[in-house]
Amino acid sequence: MPIPTLTQSVVITLIQCLLVVIFVFVVVPLTVFAERKVLGHIQQRLGSTRVASGHIGVTGWMNRGMWKWGRIPILSYWRGIPGLVADVLKLILKEDIIPAKADKFVFFIAPAISMVSAVVVFAAISFVPGTFFTFPTWFPYLGGLPVSGGIADINVGLLWILGVASVGVYGIVLAGWASNSKYPLLGGLRSAAQMVSYEVPLAMSLLAPVVLTGSLNFGDMSARMATGLPAWGLAPQILGFLIYLTCGFAETNRLPFDMPEAENELVAGFHTEYSGMKFGFFYLAEYINMTVVSALAAGFFLGGPWLLPFGLQGLLNPYLPSLLSWFGQPHAIFFVAKIIFLLFTYIWVRGTIPRYRYDQVMSVAWKYLIPMALFNLLLAALVRCFAV
């Protein structure tokens, strides 16, 4: 296997970054669309159908054909997808208003901080252990070189993820302050308190995998959580997953914990004064953060690139018949499927559970989640002490 020179490895890293950006910009709009549709069906309506390619394109042609044939077109479910294009165009083309009394510099930089800290987390996430693919030999400049499954194989990857994610709170707080208006300020203050509180149980629930695996590297941790734990490891994994997911909902400001925007209390919270692509950045950052939280939950608790969650893969692998050995191997597609399922869970919960009151949000974090996370840590330590 050839060893890449410095320039080649930089180019490979840039290609990996590009792949991650493509992944994000494919997943995010589809999540937005799925949110409209799934929420619609949860509330017994159709979701977005208005901007539809009813008479143009392949789906439009097939739809018309099915109507003529006398059937209800299945594909009409996809009406509304062109609305995504309209949305993006609206965000880009809309007038970008900056309030007269706003702090221009901070107002400008707040969405950037949100967006950057959301995307940069992906550096430490490895989608598949080892090599993702190898460039074919005819490829110019990079022929025969391997591309690893994660951008940076940092040995303290978990700390990188937590640290960069905690920088994301500045975007919201500064946006609230810089708008120089009372609802955004309230939203910003609320979000600072909420995100700082929920970071504690979130980090504690992630400590259980650290204790169980004895590593801080994302790839190592997901590999050992998926395949290297005894049966007793199931209990701290399942409990930890539930705690982590709850905290993740709060960290990304999603319902039932969407205190920073809470439409019927604070107009639109911290981004009330934002418009155009600056608002678009907040919108994107929220969905990218959802993807990140889903990716971490999938990587640490749901078995990452292995098929079965909660370490069941390691327990069942010895009994796997050789015919099905493909299912015993790690594949990036399993990882992505789990991320998509968790994104669906986000929407599902949003449609099911009403918003908590502010004091309830705080008491959930400090009175219930932190003690539960500590108990889970104790369980993990016991498993580590006696069973591993």
Place this chain on the structure above:
Amino acid sequence: MEHLLETIGRNLFAIFGVMALGSAAFMVASRSAVHSVLGFLFTMLCIAGCFLALEAEFLGMAQILVYAGGIVVLFLFVVMLVEMSKKSGAQVFQLQSRYAVAAVLIGAALFVGVFRKVIFGAASAEALVLRPGLAQGLDVAKQNAQAVSRGLFADYLLPFEILSVILLVALVGAVVLAKTERV
């Protein structure tokens, strides 16, 4: 290209250091308290970059996690609540008293006294390892989280615990100071 990248890679510490100093100067000079906090945040991130350039990954990440993610958020919170903008510029930027200047000078002298070997001694490419026995069997460049934790939880356990008690005292003191009388 190759040469350029290598030069950048070798001088990452200097690059991050200059950026840290620049943003620290911005923090001191800026008239708006929130801009100062932003400068402080950027300084902390650049210092984390310095740690990374020295291959101290754990310290760099802890810097981001604790300072950039925790402490500066509290600074920002306080600044937003207190609203420094009500005071005019001259009040905020007054000269300090003679005692404060003397205290700073004594502090600087103590700092130089303690770290004179590091500052004036011969530069060496070897990593500064206080007790080589601690890192035995560890590849410090790859496992510096383990090396740091051995130091903290095995060799320097008592000072570490005393430090946490001191922090607790400060915390309780803050609660007592902030508590208002309830009728």
